[in-house]
Amino acid sequence: xxxxxxxxxxxxxxxxxxxxxxxxxxxxxxxxxxxxxxxxxxxxxxxxxxxxxxxxxxxxxxxxxxxxxxxxxxxxxxxxxxxxxxxxxxxxxxxxxxxxxxxxxxxxxxxxxxxxxxxxxxxxxxxxxxxxxxxxxxxxxxxxxxxxxxxxxxxxxxxxxxxxxxxxxxxxxxxxxxxxxxxxxxxxxxxxxxxxxxxxxxxxxxxxxxxxxxxxxxxxxxxxxxxxxxx
Numbered sequence: 001x002x003x004x005x006x007x008x009x010x011x012x013x014x015x016x017x018x019x020x021x022x023x024x025x026x027x028x029x030x031x032x033x034x035x036x037x038x039x040x041x042x043x044x045x046x047x048x049x050x051x052x053x054x055x056x057x058x059x060x061x062x063x064x065x066x067x068x069x070x071x072x073x074x075x076x077x078x079x080x081x082x083x084x085x086x087x088x089x090x091x092x093x094x095x096x097x098x099x100x101x102x103x104x105x106x107x108x109x110x111x112x113x114x115x116x117x118x119x120x121x122x123x124x125x126x127x128x129x130x131x132x133x134x135x136x137x138x139x140x141x142x143x144x145x146x147x148x149x150x151x152x153x154x155x156x157x158x159x160x161x162x163x164x165x166x167x168x169x170x171x172x173x174x175x176x177x178x179x180x181x182x183x184x185x186x187x188x189x190x191x192x193x194x195x196x197x198x199x200x201x202x203x204x205x206x207x208x209x210x211x212x213x214x215x216x217x218x219x220x221x222x223x224x225x226x227x228x229x230x231x
Contacts, residue, residue, distance in 0.1 A: 026056045026064035028146075034073050034084055035142060035174040041086045045074075071170050092175050092223050095168055100216045102164045107208040109156035111200045118155040119201045125151065126197035133190035138180065141190050142173055148197060155200065176219070179226040192218055 033039045068074045132141040149169045153162035192215040199207035
């Protein structure tokens with residue numbers, strides 16, 4: 001069958017964004033409850049309790065919990081329930097070693113490969129980071145950070161790097177949320193994220209990698225400042 005003329009193809013309306021599934025919604029809400037410590041480290045929860053709390057069926061809750069278990073935010077104990085994982089500073093520092101290598105790659109790849117639409121979204125995210133900094137709004141920052149991480153993984157167009165990123169960020173956000181009032185400058189952290197988003201939006205690989213290094217230097221210093229550790 002012959003293809004449609006270019007003019008006709010361009011005139012077709014764009015597809016509407018796909019609505020998130022119940023599992024995606026359950027994951028997003030549960031992740032935020034854990035990251036913002038409303039589900040406390042070490043606490044026990046159940047599918048039934050979470051289903052009632054979020055008004056979402058137990059099957060989506062179960063699927064979301066399986067994803068959270070892969071990300072080490074919860075531990076599922078057969079016939080015993082679900083435990084929200086504890087926070088470990090030494091583990092966080094080991095995690096940062098991996099993040100530095102993976103995220104530098106992701107930032108450079110996103111700057112090189114992002115589509116025009118993705119670059120527009122990065123520019124908007126940069127503005128949202130600045131807004132959260134001006135308002136000193138930690139919950140807004142956490143939400144924008146999650147969007148930024150998801151878009152970075154998508155825009156890098158490297159499924160292996162994206163998979164590695166997905167296993168790290170929620171743990172890092174929770175650790176930051178627990179300790180930032182004692183050891184972090186939230187507006188500065190948001191601005192460092194905005195620098196990366198702007199560099200990716202502008203297609204500047206070197207600037208994106210350098211901005212990522214500045215952010216991770218900041219996060220590592222913050223992590224070490226939370227407790228005294230002996231290595």
